[in-house]
Amino acid sequence: MLQQFLRKWSRGSTEGQSLLVLHVFNQQIKLLHAERAKQGWQLRTEQLVGETKVFPENMLQILSSLPPSGEVAVVLSPELYQIIPLDKPNLPTETELLQALPWLLKDLCPLAPEEMQLDYLDLTATAGAPAKINVVVAAKSSLQQLCEYLQQAKLGVTHIFAEELLSRDLVPVQGPTRLVLQQQPNNDLILQVMRDGQLCFSRHLRGFQQFLATPVTQLQFGLFDNLLLEVQRSMDFVEGQLKLPPVREVLLLMAHPELEALPALFHQAGFNQVRLMPLPEPWSWASQVDLQLWWPAIVAMATLMQTGEPSLEAAG
Structure with missing residues (x-):
């Protein structure tokens, strides 16, 4: 479901030597930009403060000021989504499960079922206990508006991540x-x-x-x-x-x-x-920036460097 949403609103990834991660908050964006040079990946960072409007309208001016880039990933801060633990419904197919989740969450999430854009992450099973999942829920209209702004800025988003679920890639x-x-x-x-x-x-x-x-x-x-x-x-x-x-x-x-x-x-x-938390050895290129301040963008950037296929990783 989330992959279909992203493909609809993305203009697709293009191969290139420029990668960009947008770590999006209610009032600001943290940018991590990578360019390939002869000596390897060169990183630069920037923090941009939005207008007093609420997300995503406050992002329009910021995004319009950015130069076109190659592959782009978006990391949503926790204020822009919810993670809700739930017993995993016993349904025969994943399609049926995803269709059922909005109605199972209607009393646990302030969003209307038709406004929920969601995915889920299986949790480690415990012997004798029902299977559990973490459901990641964001506002569909806000994500649509953000993707439209990204298109207008000629930024082709290929991944959308939930911030807090990226840390497992560091462990x-x-x-x-x-x-x-x-x-x-x-x-x-x-x-x-x-x-x-x-x-x-x-x-x-x-x-x-x-x-x-x-x-x-x-x-x-x-x-x-x-x-x-x-x-x-x-x-x-x-x-x-x-x-x-x-x-x-x-x-x-x-x-x-x-x-x-x-x-x-x-x-x-x-x-x-x-x-x-140490920086994983294969990611020595990321030592150019402060891991503690930039780890969500670093993990997202590592994904951009490793794959050229459009996907949505709302669950890490």
């Missing part, structure tokens, strides 16, 4: 159960648990929007203790309820200005398995 497939703490400025702090390349568990932690703006010296005045409690609760849930092997590594993917000091705070509290 090694092999190894222990891992917990990821991720947060971008002005957004919720998101806790995810991954194993064998699969997302097993995800939570938005409320009350932590000021975490990134709080100096390390002040974090210990209650906010950090609250975070430790949520991490421990999630680790206990993963082991006790999901029956997964215990979490052996906690990775920080947070745009905190004093990020280097955060692991030490965890270590002092007995969480010795905490470290910063």
